[in-house]
Amino acid sequence: MTEARNYGLGDSAAVAALVEGRHGDPFALLGPHTVDGRRVVRTLQPGALGVELIDARGLPVAELRRVHDGGLFAGIAPDDAAYRLRVRWSGASHDTHDPYAFGTLLADDDLARMADGSHVELFRVLGAHPVTLDRVHGVRFAVWAPNAQRVSVVGDFNSWDGRRHPMRKRVPSGVWELFVPGLLAGARYKYEIWGADGSLTQRADPVALAAELPPATASIVADPTAFHWTDGDWLRRRGALHHAGSPLSIYELHAGSWLRGKNNEELHWDDIGERLIPYVAGMGFTHIELLPISEHPFGGSWGYQPLGQFAPTSRFGTPEAFARFVDRCHEAGVGVIVDWVPAHFPTDIHGLAHFDGTPLYEHADPREGFHQDWNTLIFNLGRNEVSGFLVASALAWLERFHVDGLRVDAVASMLYRDYSRKHGEWVPNKYGGRENLESIDFLRRVNQLVAERHPDCMTIAEESTAWPGVTQPVDQGGLGFTFKWNMGWMHDSLDFMTHDPIHRRWHHGEMTFSMVYAYSEKFVLPLSHDEVVHGKRSLLGRMPGDEWQKFANLRAYYGFMWGHPGKKLLFTGGEIAQPREWNHDAQIAWELLDHPLHLGVQKLVRDLNQLYANTPALHAWDSDPRGFRWVIGDDAEQSVFAWLRMADGGRTVLVVSNMTPTPRHSFRIGVPEGGRWREALNSDATEYGGSGVGNEGERHAQAVRAQGFEQSLVLSLPPLSTVMFVAD
Structure with a gap:
């Protein structure tokens, strides 16, 4: 240690801790320091043969001496001029600026706002960012790990050696930071963390903007400003498309299984967009909703167990490719909603679990922090930094990628401490x-x-309980969501449809009960991915009867849904009546469209979307009770339902569903006005695969009283059908 003392390294324990990767304050020893009036430079380069200081021209100015066999070098710099390090290895050498010659990186205000959870642009502070400091290009790294004993950034650039780039801890925030000169976007990296419990792990960056293709787990340095957007016109007008009175028809899909390559491989965003965007627009859907695209280790989770809350999964390309996909959607007039998962996260060792050797992101008590249904960990939202981390994630998707809405997953599991828990398995508030x-x-x-x-953006809650005020504004005591999935309507109506028509009379209320609470929230009617997996069968597979009846039932059900108050959501494959359950490892069975019955269902969904969008009565008063009136709601014996949809200044629509295979001719139904009623849609039309029973395109009202109206129509109700009439 005599040699080391000459360079101000008299504390042998500190030197040993540094070279062994156990020192928590590397800047106290490394970089330039003044010792006895001299400028001393120290650098840790394990495995190096030698190190010298070079000037701006690359000329040597001083040779550093090895002061510890662990790779610690020190020497006297001849003046205060800027220097670089020339490190010699066996067979090679490289020149680099000294990471420990730079001062603190993050502003105190940023750290303070991160600590109190108010920093809404956290992705601009934490994570990896290409920057220029003192005219030196490189990457600034920052990670929150307050209880760690040491944190290093590791990657290909330092052979994944945690001794090479230990970071500076900023107190009291617990953020570790380091500038690595010369590093560029595209570099792979992780954080090596010596935890409070003595563990040594390599972790992906919680705030990474990009990640490796799984099963690899490293983060990737990304440039957040790399994409040039062209969707300004869409952004200016989208607010008019997202309010409660707008037609909203959502096509839910899993990006990896909508369409696949020749060898069943997942496609790139560019390839997906080339086929998907014109298809969705042509089908009349207003938005797509993507199952979670945050980076996630296990593909079988469909994205619902994410670790990269700020990074689009690399399975389909780069963040820039996803941005380009969104931009192209907007160019085609299609909005983009992404599923966002703030409720829980997986236990993978490279992720957030026990991140700094303590339960940092999760609750320490498993009664609060472990989700028994999914074997995942629950975010500790009572911790400012964790809450702020997730808030910033939500906003980042809207700001970085211009998405138009977030569908928040598993809200019910967040609202209740006893969710899916028995007595004694949860902690009261x-x-x-x-x-x-x-x-x-x-x-x-x-x-x-x-x-x-x-x-002008939306938030949509998947909330399966009767929690009040989910879509009430926050200042009125609600949760503040734009819309809520109507899980009750979905469960009840699907249950009704699965029964043989002869038994439906005993379940009639399952189709009408939803109107009891239809205006308690602003609802989306969801036929989602959850309803076509885990042995539930496909929507077509749940319909009773022979082949013709199954298709007729499904068509009638879709007509009932599009006529019912509430925005629409249909999972991919439903629009072509796919008979098998959804499989995330295979594409949708598009070959079914060679079959007339499947093609007919697709045409029906397209026409329903068109009628829905062009008819204000079918959407404008979705959340206003003035927009709905039962005409026939109690005909359980015949399983006939009839109702009116209305809107201010719009033409009234009569919707009639006959949920038995018996056609009903000369069926009188009261209407509020006389004149011609145009048959705008008939799910039994031959072009949809039906029997062709109908009303010759129109009916004229008669001055005959029925169901409390002075006027009425005499209709032919096709078997297993929904028919819509528009007053002219």
Whole structure:
């Protein structure tokens, strides 16, 4: 240590800790320091043969001496001029600026706002960012790990050696930072963390903007400003498309299984977009909804167990490719919604679990922090930094990628502390109740910030309970979502449809009960991916009867759905009546469109979307009780349903569903006005694969009283059908 003392390294324990990768403050030893009036430079280069200082021209100015066999070098710099390091290895050498010659990187204000959870642009502060400091190009790294004993950034650039680039800890925030000169976008990296519990792990960056293709797990340095957007016109007008009175028809899909390559491989965003975007636009859907595209380790989770809350999965290409996909959707007039998962995260060792050797992102108590249904960990939303991390993630998808809405997954599991838990398996809140107060505050904050910063965007809740006020504004005591999935309608109506028509009379209320609460929230009617997996069968597979009846039932059901108040959501494959369950490892069975019955269902969905979008009565008062009136709601014996849809200034629509295979001729139904009623859609039309029973395109009202109306129509109700009439 005599040699080391000459360079101000008299603390042998500190030197040993540094070279062994156990020192928590590398800047105290490395970089330039003043010792006895001299400028001393120290650098740790394990495995190097030698190190010298070079000037701006690349000329040597001083040779550093090896002061420890672990690769610690030190020497005297001749002046205060800028220097670089020339490191000699066996058979090679490289020149680099000294990472430990740079001062602190992150502003105190950024760190303070991160600590109190108020930093809504966290992805601009934490993570890996190409920057230029003192005219030196490189990458600035920053990660929150307050309880770690040491954090290093590792990657190909340092042979994944955690001794090479230990980071500076900023107190009291617990953020570790380091500038690595010469590094460029595209570099792979992780953080090597010596945890509070003595563990040594390599972790992906929680705020990475890009990641490796799984099963590889490294993060990738990305440039957040790399894409040039051209969707300004869409952004200016999209607000008019997202309010409660707009027609909203959502095509839900999994990007990896809508279409696949010749060898069943997943396609790139560019290839997906080339086929998907014109298809969706041609089908009349207003939006696509993507199952979670945040980076996730296990493909079989469909994205619902994410680790990269800020990074689009690399399975389909780069972040720039996803941005280009969204831009192309907007160019075609198609909105983009992404599923976002703030409820839980997986336990993978490269992820967030026990991140710094303590339960940092999750609750310490498994009664609060472990989700028994999914074997995942639950975010500790009572911690400012964790709540702020997720808030920033939500906003980042809207800001970085111009997505038009977030569908928030598993909201019910967040709202209740006893969700899917038995007595003794959960911890009450501070008032002794079951409500998760921290999650409630978090969801309100997300929705409030979205409303303030992006009022033209939507948030949609998957919430399966009767929690009140999900779509009420936050300032009125609600959670503040734009829309909520109507899980009750979905469960009840699907159950009704699975029964043989002869038994439907006993389940009649399952089709009418939804109108009891239809205006308690702003609803989306979801026929989602969850309904065509895990042995539930496909939608077509759940319909009773022979082949013709199955298709007729499904067509009638779609007509019923599009005529019912509420925005629409249909999972991919439903529009072609795919008979098998959805398989995320295979594409949709597009070859079915060679079969007239499948093609007929596709045509029906297209026409339903067109009628829905062009008829204000079918959407404008979705959330206003003035927009709906039962005409026949109690005919359980015949399983006939009839109702009116209305809107201010719009033409009234009569919707009639006959849910038995018996055609009903000369069926009188009351209407509120006389004149001609045009048969705008008939699910039994031959072009859809039906029997062709209909009303010759129109019916004229007669002055005969029926169902409380002075006028009425005499109709032919096709078997297993929904027919819509528009008053002219």
